Amino acid sequence: MxxxxxxxxxxxxxxxxxxxxxxxxxxxxxxxxxxxxxxxxxxxxxxxxxxxxxxxxxxxxxxxxxxxxxxxxxxxxxxxxxxxRLPARSAHTFADQSPSISVVMCTRDRTAAAARAVESLLAMDYPHFEVVVVDNAATTLDTWRHIDSLADPRVRVIHASVPGLAAARNRGLEAATHGIVAFTDDDVVVDRHWLTCLAAPFLDPKVGCVTGLVPAAQLRTAAQCTFEQRVRWSASIDRREYRKDDTVHGKLFPFRVGDYGTGANFAIRRSVAFALGGFDEALGAGSPTKGGEDIDWFVRTIVAGHTLVFEPDAITWHQHRDDDDSLGSQAHGYGLGLGAWLTKVAFDRDLAPLALARAGSAVVHLVTSFYGRAKPRLRSHTPSVAGAARAELSGLIAGPRALLTARAQGRNPKPFRTFGHPGTDQGEPS
Incomplete structure (x- = not known):
């Protein structure tokens, strides 16, 4: 004490x-x-x-x-x-050395939110990191002006002309100068120890991706409370590891996408990212599919033979949407991204056989997710609960068409097989 x-x-x-x-x-x-x-x-x-x-x-x-x-x-x-009353947990294991890390944060026309996120990033207690802000198809120079005004050598801003979160993350990967690249969004506040906790699992060379805990930063409105109950991003604080040949994660594995984490908090090896071809640019916010790029990445990482670690001590606090209209739009986008990703899986020569063998479990899981999911324990009248569920389901149904639209726009599933290379990764643990 x-x-x-x-x-x-x-x-x-x-x-x-x-x-x-x-x-x-x-x-x-x-x-x-x-x-x-x-x-x-x-x-x-x-x-x-x-x-x-x-x-x-x-x-x-x-x-x-x-x-x-x-x-x-x-x-x-x-x-x-x-x-x-809280159960005991094993203490966090610290790395003997701190690998240099590039943090990529993508944003578009949200300067106030981006400024708050960058402020929290620059306040982190970590010795070796850079922040790459990717200004994704922005319509103003406000974000550039703000980053320039900081005059901090640890942060810089770059431009990504193709709209979409996956395309912006690929641009960030190209610009990163370190072997470990962490990703977060402009609607978060990162914990000051975020990178310290996120970096430790990478001392194992088999680890290709580490995800972390994403609790709500604010639960002020009915919409925010509804969203928190539905996504349950901070429902589990158990440290977990996922490998391709694991048999302990249930019949749906490796498609238990809700277990792995979310795109607001994860890090990858830059060399692995280029070897896997980068993020699928048909997926993600800002593209026709509105989402799905994070779950696609997590599953591809595991199927390729790399270990994915969920590290709950690595925390980013998420600012949920605070009104029903924004909640409905976000829920629709999540459903759209999931439907698009499932369509991609169905036509992927590597993933389709795995998915087919788990089709029965997948159907049960989807039905349970939309109709059997525990009702949020909210005391007040919240019309957003039913509305969010309907929006998510309608998005799921529209997902296949959204993927076809994205592909028709020329969005590449593995852009780094076509252009770019990882270069020399500095500071990657071996």
């Missing part, structure tokens, strides 16, 4: 608006080893009835707790009681 008791907690995102739903949760973080006063002030918590707190033991995630807030105050004894 520390000598001084902690009497104040701060939100993950400051300057929040007031909550608009009874289900709202104030989001913060606490340390298991800290000593807290009897009454702990939760800053900027006006209107929040409860708090969701990430509990860490050093860098090791122990879990989440929910506690009440009364007039901006959390009871220290309630926090201690809930923390004592």
């Amino acid at each position: 520390t000598n001084a008791q902690v009497d104040t907690l701060f939100p993950v995102i400051s300057g929040e608006d007031a909550p608009t739903t009874d289900d709202a949760l104030w989001i913060g973080e606490v340390q298991l080893a800290e000593s807290y006063t009897d009454t702990v002030k939760a800053m900027e918590s006006a209107g929040y009835p409860r708090a969701r707190l990430l509990v860490r033991d050093g860098l090791t995630v122990r879990g989440f707790i929910e506690v009440g807030i009364d007039d901006g105050v959390i009871l220290g004894r309630e926090m201690s009681r809930e923390m004592s």
